[in-house]
Amino acid sequence: MKHILIILSILSAGAINSFAQQAVPDSQKYNFTVADCVNYAYQHQHDVKNANLDVESAGYHVKEVLGQGYPQINATASFTDYFKSPVIVVSPTQSFKIYPTYNSAFGLGFTQIIFDPSYLVGLQGRKTYKQLYDRSYTRTKIEASVNVTKAYYQVLVSVEQLKLLEANINQLKQQVDETVARNKQGFVEQIDVQRITVQYNSLVTNRENTIRLLTLNYELLKFQMGMPIEDDLTLKNKLEDIQLNAAVADATDTSVYRNRIEYGLLETQKQLNEYDLKLKKGQFLPKLTANGSYSPAYMSNSFSSLYTGQFPTAFVALNLTVPIFTGWQHHNQYKQSRINVLKSDNDLSDMKNTINLQVEQARVNYTNGLQTLSDQKKNMALAAEVLRVAKIKYEQGVGSSIEVTQAQTDLQQADNTYIQGLYDALVSKVDLDKAYGRIQ
Numbered sequence: 317m318k319h320i321l322i323i324l325s326i327l328s329a330g331a332i333n334s335f336a337q338q339a340v341p342d343s344q345k346y347n348f349t350v351a352d353c354v355n356y357a358y359q360h361q362h363d364v365k366n367a368n369l370d371v372e373s374a375g376y377h378v379k380e381v382l383g384q385g386y387p388q389i390n391a392t393a394s395f396t397d398y399f400k401s402p403v404i405v406v407s408p409t410q411s412f413k414i415y416p417t418y419n420s421a422f423g424l425g426f427t428q429i430i431f432d433p434s435y436l437v438g439l440q441g442r443k444t445y446k447q448l449y450d451r452s453y454t455r456t457k458i459e460a461s462v463n464v465t466k467a468y469y470q471v472l473v474s475v476e477q478l479k480l481l482e483a484n485i486n487q488l489k490q491q492v493d494e495t496v497a498r499n500k501q502g503f504v505e506q507i508d509v510q511r512i513t514v515q516y517n518s519l520v521t522n523r524e525n526t527i528r529l530l531t532l533n534y535e536l537l538k539f540q541m542g543m544p545i546e547d548d549l550t551l552k553n554k555l556e557d558i559q560l561n562a563a564v565a566d567a568t569d570t571s572v573y574r575n576r577i578e579y580g581l582l583e584t585q586k587q588l589n590e591y592d593l594k595l596k597k598g599q600f601l602p603k604l605t606a607n608g609s610y611s612p613a614y615m616s617n618s619f620s621s622l623y624t625g626q627f628p629t630a631f632v633a634l635n636l637t638v639p640i641f642t643g644w645q646h647h648n649q650y651k652q653s654r655i656n657v658l659k660s661d662n663d664l665s666d667m668k669n670t671i672n673l674q675v676e677q678a679r680v681n682y683t684n685g686l687q688t689l690s691d692q693k694k695n696m697a698l699a700a701e702v703l704r705v706a707k708i709k710y711e712q713g714v715g716s717s718i719e720v721t722q723a724q725t726d727l728q729q730a731d732n733t734y735i736q737g738l739y740d741a742l743v744s745k746v747d748l749d750k751a752y753g754r755i756q
Contacts, residue, residue, distance in 0.1 A: 433598025
């Protein structure tokens with residue numbers, strides 16, 4: 317009963333180990349399904365939060381590009397004291413100051429792009445640039461979902477492992493008590509008691525180790541979610557809630573690669589490379605800008621009368637820049653950008669093949685995992701039946717204690733193999749969903 321209470325405590329209060337750790341007073345309590353854990357990770361997981369900030373930063377970059385096309389207006393102000401002014405010498409006895417002693421000016425100027433190929437390409441590519449970070453954010457969320465789901469399943473499998481261990485320990489404890497009693501009555505030898513006691517002690521140690529590992533698995537799940545380790549997390553979902561259906565691996569869509577965010581990211585990167593190619597082409601075209609200024613100036617040999625007279629200047633100008641020869645720099649930059657576009661095509665082709673291979677691998681692994689899990693369930697039942705028969709034969713005096721011990725060992729091995737197969741099947745289901753692009 318004590319061990320059953322331990323397991324119930326683990327299931328209801330999270331990863332509580334045999335050392336009875338005290339809860340942190342300020343810790344939060346959560347009871348989550350796997351979907352709840354994933355949604356929590358979307359809000360709190362480190363990489364997801366940073367990817368979301370990258371999306372926000374990309375939005376500001378787009379606004380920065382737009383701002384380059386607005387008029388750029390600047391104000392200036394100056395004050396100069398020519399305590400030693402330059403002069404113009406007319407004769408050895410006569411000279412004139414070029415500037416009055418005190419000079420001051422205020423200015424308001426502007427520049428405006430009228431035609432600039434670089435700016436036009438920037439306008440065309442701004443949405444694609446933002447899309448790159450949106451898709452990167454989606455990819456990060458998918459990775460978080462995969463990691464959280466696998467960690468969630470690991471906790472469920474550890475709980476299942478504890479249940480099997482507890483069942484084995486209970487039946488083995490009963491067998492130990494019976495063997496001890498029969499030894500006192502002289503029906504069995506002391507070595508039989510020792511042999512089964514060794515098995516019992518080994519199972520108890522295995523259970524304690526598994527409890528500690530369960531604590532670690534809970535903490536790993538919290539880490540993947542971005543949840544503080546000291547928070548209290550319990551799980552709503554049970555193993556029976558997870559549908560391991562072979563039909564989900566029967567899809568034969570040859571265009572499944574288009575559902576994968578990795579392929580979408582490469583498509584976006586190719587579009588950006590194409591815009592960069594346009595940008596390099598634009599370097600061969602002229603640029604036209606306008607600028608203007610209005611600047612009132614003040615001059616006087618007396619500081620007190622400096623601002624009594626104003627001498628304003630104003631102008632508007634057009635500036636045309638035509639590239640003629642740049643040492644073949646633009647030509648070679650254009651060739652480099654064209655190569656990047658060709659590399660993007662190669663990357664897309666390779667990613668398509670990679671995804672198709674991943675889909676096939678995931679499909680085979682999932683199908684094999686289900687078949688193996690089914691066989692392991694049968695093996696557990698057979699091992700339990702063999703142990704039952706071996707115990708009956710031993711009690712009736714037609715079997716040996718070694719036969720019972722070996723049957724017990726085989727059952728434990730079948731249980732361990734089942735637990736590993738269960739985890740492998742669950743993980744292969746997550747990998748299959750990811751390969752098919754079902755996780756978004």
